[in-house]
Structure formats: C-alpha cells, structure tokens
Amino acid sequence: MDNVEKIKTPLFSNITSEDLEHIYEPYEDSFLLIDALEKDLHMIRERQPSVCLEVGSGSGVVLTALASALGPRCQYRATDINPKACRVTRETGKLNGVQIETTCTDLVSAVQDELKGKVDVLLFNPPYVVTPSDEIGRGDLEHTWAGGERGREVMDRLFPCVNSLLSPQGLFYLVALKENDPDDICETMTKFGFSNTTLLARQTGPEKLCVLRFGHKQLFE
Numbered sequence: 653m654d655n656v657e658k659i660k661t662p663l664f665s666n667i668t669s670e671d672l673e674h675i676y677e678p679y680e681d682s683f684l685l686i687d688a689l690e691k692d693l694h695m696i697r698e699r700q701p702s703v704c705l706e707v708g709s710g711s712g713v714v715l716t717a718l719a720s721a722l723g724p725r726c727q728y729r730a731t732d733i734n735p736k737a738c739r740v741t742r743e744t745g746k747l748n749g750v751q752i753e754t755t756c757t758d759l760v761s762a763v764q765d766e767l768k769g770k771v772d773v774l775l776f777n778p779p780y781v782v783t784p785s786d787e788i789g790r791g792d793l794e795h796t797w798a799g800g801e802r803g804r805e806v807m808d809r810l811f812p813c814v815n816s817l818l819s820p821q822g823l824f825y826l827v828a829l830k831e832n833d834p835d836d837i838c839e840t841m842t843k844f845g846f847s848n849t850t851l852l853a854r855q856t857g858p859e860k861l862c863v864l865r866f867g868h869k870q871l872f873e
C-alpha cells in the first residue's frame with residue numbers, strides 16, 4: 653500500500669549478549685507488532701495521543717519504533733516485571749532519541765491509578781506460549797514466553813484493567829497466538845465493552861501469530 657507511512661525499526665545495538673541472557677531478544681512477534689502499528693499509524697496519529705504505554709516492553713524496540721514515528725509531544729511509558737528489561741528499554745529509547753519512563757511492576761499494578769483513563773495507545777506482546785502454569789515466573793527468560801494454560805494466564809490478567817486505563821479514544825494492541833484462541837479473547841473483550849479488529853496475521857515458523865486491536869465499542873459504531 654503506497655499510502656502507509658513507514659515506521660523505522662529502531663537501532664538496538666545497546667543490547668549486549670549478557671542482556672540477552674535475561675531479556676527478550678526482538679523477534680518475529682515484536683516486528684509483527686511494529687508492522688501492525690505502521691499499518692495503523694494514520695489512526696493513531698488522528699488521535700494525537702498524549703500517553704502511550706507498553707506493558708512488558710522487554711528490549712523496548714516496539715515502543716521506541718512507535719515513539720520515533722509519533723514524536724516527542726507524547727509521553728512514553730513502559731512496564732516490565734523484569735528490572736533489566738526496564739533498563740534496556742530506557743537505553744534503547746535513548747539510543748534512538750526517545751525518552752521512555754519505565755516502571756518495574758506486575759502488568760500495570762504500579763501505574764494504573766496514575767494513568768487511569770489517560771492511555772491513548774496500549775501495547776502488549778505478552779508471554780503467550782502454552783506451558784505448565786508453574787513455568788510462569790520461574791526466571792527472567794521464562795517471564796518472556798511462559799503463558800501457562802492456553803498461553804493465556806498472563807494476558808488474561810490484563811484484560812479487566814484495559815477499560816479503566818484507556819482514554820475514551822484509546823486503542824489497545826495485543827499480540828496473540830492461534831493456541832491462545834483469539835476468537836475467545838475477542839469475546840472476552842466484547843464483554844468488557846470493546847470492539848475488535850484483527851490487524852495482521854502471520855505464520856512465523858511453527859507459530860501462527862496475529863495482532864488484535866481493541867477500542868471502546870462506541871468509537872466504532
């Protein structure tokens with residue numbers, strides 16, 4: 653499509669091999685989310701976002717890519733349960749001229765009061781791999797992929813918080829795997845008052861991934 657504005661993949665030469673023993677190396681799912689944001693950039697820009705929040709920012713490449721395209725008028729916030737990921741997220745932002753404020757917390761616990769109703773763009777590329785429940789949180793790397801039953805145990809805990817975090821015009825972008833049952837995710841989010849769109853879907857090796865976008869129902873009526 654000619655009219656799609658490009659989002660540059662950020663530099664991430666700041667990430668050392670030692671970091672990669674603890675944090676998620678940008679991979680196909682990260683780039684799928686960046687591609688989905690590129691596809692939706694016109695809609696994001698129209699909203700003149702003031703706050704973008706990425707949950708589980710890992711290396712920070714996704715939020716940095718979005719921030720580089722949107723510019724400095726917006727506040728860029730990130731959370732991760734892993735303090736090393738928070739540090740690398742800030743560094744990746746800095747390397748690309750973007751300021752990202754990070755908070756080390758479980759999902760959005762430490763920021764949800766402050767950011768209530770203010771988040772215009774919410775991003776989550778969750779740990780989505782189907783694993784035994786007790787693999788969740790076993791270590792830094794397990795945090796990056798272990799999703800427990802149906803790969804849903806971590807992302808499912810964020811869904812009830814989305815309504816109170818998003819601004820009235822806010823959009824929520826979520827990466828999901830076929831095994832996570834995207835139709836059921838959409839049904840769950842419908843119950844919380846959201847409309848959904850599948851923005852992109854891609855087979856990457858054995859994984860069938862998609863990016864879902866949610867917005868308050870009345871926005872799309």
Ligand SMILES: C[S@@+](CC[C@H](N)C(=O)[O-])C[C@H]1O[C@@H](n2cnc3c(N)ncnc32)[C@H](O)[C@@H]1O
Pocket residue numbers: 676677678679681682685707708709710711712713714731732733734737757758759760777778779780792795796797806
């Ligand atoms: C699949 S990685 C995605 C990293 C990055 N957003 C990307 O797309 O490359 C999932 C990230 O979520 C973080 N994470 C896992 N469980 C979390 C939780 N309960 N709260 C906050 N972050 C979490 C992990 O530490 C990891 O950085």
